Amino acid sequence: MGKLTARQRILELLDNDSFHEYDLFVEHGVHDFGMDKKVLYGDGVITGTGTIFGAPVCIYAQDFTVAGGSLGLMHARKITKIMDHALKMKMPIIGINDSGGARIQEGVASLAGYGEIFYRNTIASGIIPQLSVILGPCAGGAVYSPALTDFVFVVENISKMFITGPNVIKTVLGEDISMEDLGGAKVHAEITGNAHFYAQSEAECFEQIKKLISFIPWSNKQKAEKIEPKEPAFDKRIEDIIPSDAKEPYDVRDIIKSVVDDSDFFEIQELFAGNIVIGFGRMNGETVGFVANQPMVLAGVLDCDSSDKAARFIRFCDSFNIPIITFEDMPGYLPGVDQEHAGVIRHGAKVLYAYSEATVPKITVILRKAYGGGYIAMNSRHLGADFMFAWPSAEIAVMGPEGAANIIFRKEIMEAEDQNAMRQEKVKEYIEKFANPYVAASKGYIDSVIEPTETRTLLLHALEVSKNKEEIRPEKKHGLPPF
Numbered sequence: 001m002g003k004l005t006a007r008q009r010i011l012e013l014l015d016n017d018s019f020h021e022y023d024l025f026v027e028h029g030v031h032d033f034g035m036d037k038k039v040l041y042g043d044g045v046i047t048g049t050g051t052i053f054g055a056p057v058c059i060y061a062q063d064f065t066v067a068g069g070s071l072g073l074m075h076a077r078k079i080t081k082i083m084d085h086a087l088k089m090k091m092p093i094i095g096i097n098d099s100g101g102a103r104i105q106e107g108v109a110s111l112a113g114y115g116e117i118f119y120r121n122t123i124a125s126g127i128i129p130q131l132s133v134i135l136g137p138c139a140g141g142a143v144y145s146p147a148l149t150d151f152v153f154v155v156e157n158i159s160k161m162f163i164t165g166p167n168v169i170k171t172v173l174g175e176d177i178s179m180e181d182l183g184g185a186k187v188h189a190e191i192t193g194n195a196h197f198y199a200q201s202e203a204e205c206f207e208q209i210k211k212l213i214s215f216i217p218w219s220n221k222q223k224a225e226k227i228e229p230k231e232p233a234f235d236k237r238i239e240d241i242i243p244s245d246a247k248e249p250y251d252v253r254d255i256i257k258s259v260v261d262d263s264d265f266f267e268i269q270e271l272f273a274g275n276i277v278i279g280f281g282r283m284n285g286e287t288v289g290f291v292a293n294q295p296m297v298l299a300g301v302l303d304c305d306s307s308d309k310a311a312r313f314i315r316f317c318d319s320f321n322i323p324i325i326t327f328e329d330m331p332g333y334l335p336g337v338d339q340e341h342a343g344v345i346r347h348g349a350k351v352l353y354a355y356s357e358a359t360v361p362k363i364t365v366i367l368r369k370a371y372g373g374g375y376i377a378m379n380s381r382h383l384g385a386d387f388m389f390a391w392p393s394a395e396i397a398v399m400g401p402e403g404a405a406n407i408i409f410r411k412e413i414m415e416a417e418d419q420n421a422m423r424q425e426k427v428k429e430y431i432e433k434f435a436n437p438y439v440a441a442s443k444g445y446i447d448s449v450i451e452p453t454e455t456r457t458l459l460l461h462a463l464e465v466s467k468n469k470e471e472i473r474p475e476k477k478h479g480l481p482p483f
């Protein structure tokens with residue numbers, strides 16, 4: 001299947017000769033179900049420390065060749081020990097998961113082991129980056145720890161994630177489904193959103209992990225490492241990217257590539273909820289998180305999935321001292337019974353919460369449409385944006401010109417001899433009056449109306465003058481985001 005062994009995986013991922021293993025001689029000590037006759041090398045998991053591009057990391061890799069990588073008590077103890085070490089020493093933890101879940105022969109002891117891992121995942125959340133790599137059929141408890149971590153990596157054909165496997169589904173529901181269709185790599189990269197990075201091979205996956213580690217800090221006490229800045233090297237002119245017809249889509253990633261150092265944009269959850277684009281890039285050599293509506297997919301609206309995707313990323317950036325740049329072009333939240341019943345109120349509120357809560361530097365550039373709830377949600381001044389820029393093409397209004405004219409000029413249109421001509425005239429009137437950035441700028445909601453070509457310069461300046469940003473919030477135990 002192209003699977004490496006657990007030890008090969010660690011050695012491939014880490015810098016040469018940097019791996020130091022712990023707890024090689026740990027034994028399970030279980031006697032039931034013939035376990036006393038089974039030698040389980042390292043109790044099915046390899047743990048230790050090493051470096052990636054010189055950055056220290058803690059790592060563990062479950063070994064499927066030893067009792068299916070199943071998690072017994074000592075296996076869990078090895079993992080919690082290395083997690084404790086990562087938290088104490090303030091370094092990222094990488095878990096390579098390849099496990100059939102709780103070791104059945106050890107009963108409640110293995111369930112306890114999972115509970116202790118989940119507890120540590122939660123305590124460490126927001127303090128050290130936690131990465132999960134799914135490199136085998138992961139079932140039961142083996143998928144809940146990854147779900148509590150910050151980034152999940154999957155590989156085509158190799159990764160499977162599910163709570164209850166095909167056998168249980170067959171028994172309980174009488175349905176036949178393959179492991180791949182139930183929880184294969186594509187399923188989690190495209191449909192569930194559980195996976196953040198999708199690769200064709202383990203080698204490609206390890207390159208993604210290394211690149212991510214290069215973008216993020218070792219802990220919330222630090223900033224990501226600064227590298228030598230490089231000017232963008234993008235072949236399109238930024239002022240030519242947005243089509244002159246406001247209804248025409250374009251790829252917002254082109255805007256990001258036009259402003260980011262070396263045009264190097266590292267996208268996250270590329271295959272999930274494509275109506276929003278998230279990822280890391282560098283500005284003047286320092287890591288920045290980008291959040292951008294994607295007009296090419298559903299006109300860039302916010303819906304349940306894109307709200308979840310954006311909100312979680314914003315919270316990661318905020319936890320780890322990474323400034324956020326938002327590019328906005330969207331007509332609002334997605335209307336419809338499906339979305340309402342799927343909970344777009346609850347999910348959409350996560351974006352409002354995440355932006356409002358974030359205290360890292362927050363900069364917004366309104367490229368084109370900023371209608372209604374979308375205007376507020378996408379890091380508006382009212383949610384605490386530090387800098388608000390708008391291109392001259394920006395349209396900031398309660399809703400699109402057609403819809404607005406039909407409502408507020410309904411009487412005039414109905415009574416006109418030529419209703420179409422009257423409608424066109426009123427739409428034009430509305431566009432001139434409201435669908436521009438100047439009304440918002442006149443109220444101070446927008447700081448500057450800028451030319452597209454000025455964007456990188458102004459973003460660099462905004463980041464430079466935000467370096468010492470401090471925002472004190474009222475003390476509380478924790479907030480209650482709309483989970």
Ligand code: HXC
Pocket residue numbers: 066067068069070099100101102103104105111114137138139140141142144164165167
């Ligand atoms: C003990 C296990 C095991 C387990 C696999 N093995 N899972 N041993 N406990 N949970 C062993 C098998 O007995 C076998 O041993 C070897 O690992 C390889 O397994 P196979 O079944 O031959 O491999 P494969 O066909 O690839 O199937 C992999 C699998 C399947 C899909 C993961 O093994 C499976 O369904 N396992 C059980 C999954 C599960 O239901 N786990 C949930 C546990 S409950 P030998 O000696 O023959 O090589 C749980 C609760 C946590 O995790 C809840 C948290 C909230």
